[in-house]
Amino acid sequence: MTVDTLPYTTFYKAKKGIISWLFTLDHKRVxxxxxxxxxxxxxxxxxxxxxxRLELFHPGKDIVEPHTYNQIFTLHxxxxxxxxIIPSIPAVFGNFFLPLLLGTDDVAFPRLNLFSFWLYAIxxxxxxxxxxxxxxxxxxxxxxYAPYSVRTGTNVTMSVVAAFVLGFSSILxxxxxxxxxxxxxxxxxxxxxxxxxxxSLYATSWIQLLATPVIGITLLMIVAERVFGVGLFxxxxxxxxxxxxxxxxxxxxxxxxxxxxxxxxxxSEIIPTFAQRTIFGYKAIAYSxxxxxxxxxxxxxxxxxxxxxxxxxxxxxxxxxxxxxIPTSIKVFNWIATLYKGSINIDTPLLFAxxxxxxxxxxxxxxxxxxxxxxxxxxxxTYFVVGHLHYVMFGGTGFAFFGALHYWFPKIWGKxxxxxxxxxAFATLLIGFNILYFPMIILGIMGMPRRYYDYLPxxxxxxxxxxxxxxxxxxxxxxxIVNLFVAARKGKKAPDNPWGGIxxxxxxxxxPPLENFDKMPxxxxxGPYNYPNAKSSN
Amino acid sequence: MSEKENIHISSYKxxxxxxxxxxxxxxxxxxxxxxxxxxxxxxxxxxxxxATVKATAVGYYFMHLKYxxxxxxxxxxxxxxxxxxxxxxxxxxxxxx
Numbered sequence: 252m253t254v255d256t257l258p259y260t261t262f263y264k265a266k267k268g269i270i271s272w273l274f275t276l277d278h279k280r281v282x283x284x285x286x287x288x289x290x291x292x293x294x295x296x297x298x299x300x301x302x303x304r305l306e307l308f309h310p311g312k313d314i315v316e317p318h319t320y321n322q323i324f325t326l327h328x329x330x331x332x333x334x335x336i337i338p339s340i341p342a343v344f345g346n347f348f349l350p351l352l353l354g355t356d357d358v359a360f361p362r363l364n365l366f367s368f369w370l371y372a373i374x375x376x377x378x379x380x381x382x383x384x385x386x387x388x389x390x391x392x393x394x395x396y397a398p399y400s401v402r403t404g405t406n407v408t409m410s411v412v413a414a415f416v417l418g419f420s421s422i423l424x425x426x427x428x429x430x431x432x433x434x435x436x437x438x439x440x441x442x443x444x445x446x447x448x449x450x451s452l453y454a455t456s457w458i459q460l461l462a463t464p465v466i467g468i469t470l471l472m473i474v475a476e477r478v479f480g481v482g483l484f485x486x487x488x489x490x491x492x493x494x495x496x497x498x499x500x501x502x503x504x505x506x507x508x509x510x511x512x513x514x515x516x517x518x519s520e521i522i523p524t525f526a527q528r529t530i531f532g533y534k535a536i537a538y539s540x541x542x543x544x545x546x547x548x549x550x551x552x553x554x555x556x557x558x559x560x561x562x563x564x565x566x567x568x569x570x571x572x573x574x575x576x577i578p579t580s581i582k583v584f585n586w587i588a589t590l591y592k593g594s595i596n597i598d599t600p601l602l603f604a605x606x607x608x609x610x611x612x613x614x615x616x617x618x619x620x621x622x623x624x625x626x627x628x629x630x631x632x633t634y635f636v637v638g639h640l641h642y643v644m645f646g647g648t649g650f651a652f653f654g655a656l657h658y659w660f661p662k663i664w665g666k667x668x669x670x671x672x673x674x675x676a677f678a679t680l681l682i683g684f685n686i687l688y689f690p691m692i693i694l695g696i697m698g699m700p701r702r703y704y705d706y707l708p709x710x711x712x713x714x715x716x717x718x719x720x721x722x723x724x725x726x727x728x729x730x731x732i733v734n735l736f737v738a739a740r741k742g743k744k745a746p747d748n749p750w751g752g753i754x755x756x757x758x759x760x761x762x763p764p765l766e767n768f769d770k771m772p773x774x775x776x777x778g779p780y781n782y783p784n785a786k787s788s789n
Numbered sequence: 790m791s792e793k794e795n796i797h798i799s800s801y802k803x804x805x806x807x808x809x810x811x812x813x814x815x816x817x818x819x820x821x822x823x824x825x826x827x828x829x830x831x832x833x834x835x836x837x838x839x840a841t842v843k844a845t846a847v848g849y850y851f852m853h854l855k856y857x858x859x860x861x862x863x864x865x866x867x868x869x870x871x872x873x874x875x876x877x878x879x880x881x882x883x884x885x886x
Contacts, residue, residue, distance in 0.1 A: 461868060497879050548871055561885035
């Protein structure tokens, strides 16, 4: 019996009982708590999305009243943004894999990590509590724009408190990751020897730490205005609604990069593994993450071109917006260069990574259209924006999330899923996704406004195409999740490194032991993408 | 304890001086807001500048930023720079509307 085949205690079996899970300090277990919660809320958010598409199948009323429709799209947005996309990759895969990628045994503050999860759970309870308390969920849209959010009778206060608490969870996770990256890298691992997923988490964490407090105070100002009548944003009591939009988007635009950067990090991990070669342009990809995070702070005003903001401010924000495209395209070129002349192994995770590039390109390029001042006058608040944001968030981050789930599944559970079913689910998901969202881009160009309950007859065809796409999408998601669920319970045992991975996390056992590594990992010559199993490199 | 860690111990004199400076700056803020209320924007700007100086003093002396490597000072300066940018852009929007 060799050392590698000796029996060991996995982190699943280190402790037993529900209490050992709910109060665990192990980063891997915390990650799984997040995963199960996030998947649950994703399904709730997706169900609300399906309801919206069903309502829009015909002009006029189909299944819900106009007011209920407003509440549905608000709750859909709040759940998908604050409970799914923002925490998805950092809280699940960041928590599980950051210590593994850095060669350490846990995050810097394990108790703070658990506290972050519980804050997430409390925030989720507040968000869902709006369904049963007060006058129902907010009907403002997830942006809570003033002055409507100050005046509406729905339960805005509770929704806003939910977002506030969830924001604290996000801040603490970011703080934990920054300290972990600075202090707990394995000896010999400098910043330039860190895997790119760690770099992307580092950039993301700075956004979480610096931008999230701004939304926290802004949302509390909404509560102050609703409860105490302080004139901050409502012009009828001396406030300024444009100030609200400034403060809201100072956080919420960088938040787009909280969603996108970790997804890009995952693509940077998957591609070299399946191209069987080291990543091309390591430093360019690493530093472009930091550049995106940095420039992302300066572009919030592009959400406000039609809100009454001044011309000079709009020009500056438009120019700055175009700058973000530079580091983003640097990443895309380097991913493609990594694939070029690689020994490519087309497997499920790589398919998701390639779909990310395809979808994100559409999302990114439609974003540039929105960033152009003149075009934005026509397209602002139309379905074009809805299509654009779903290509970025679902087509980008969502696909990367599911790609990561398929990539690291054997490492997390030590089992392998049915690849045929996974590939079929992927293919139908990609088709369904594009049938669902591309018609929205067309509808937007035709002039259909977003957040409308009813529409003109000429918009019917593309709305129906989109709704059919939602059926294909949700069916694919069910197959995808059931396949993974079955595999986690009854799948065949996976080897420690089923993909021939060339990064550090594949050097330990699957599932990992409680302490992650038997001995202190060493950094190979040639960088973090040169561990054994690389068939070719450089 | 290494020599490097020893130098992280600040003197009582430094703590006391910082505290007195913070108290003095607080009085200045109150004074400007009470007696300079008619200055409107200028009184707000003064309060913001005083608050920034106070935050810097707390970070530098009480939170021991002065002992940290240069990179952390650069990080703090970057954060402060971001905040200044937010203020400049929002103000620019207001005065050019």
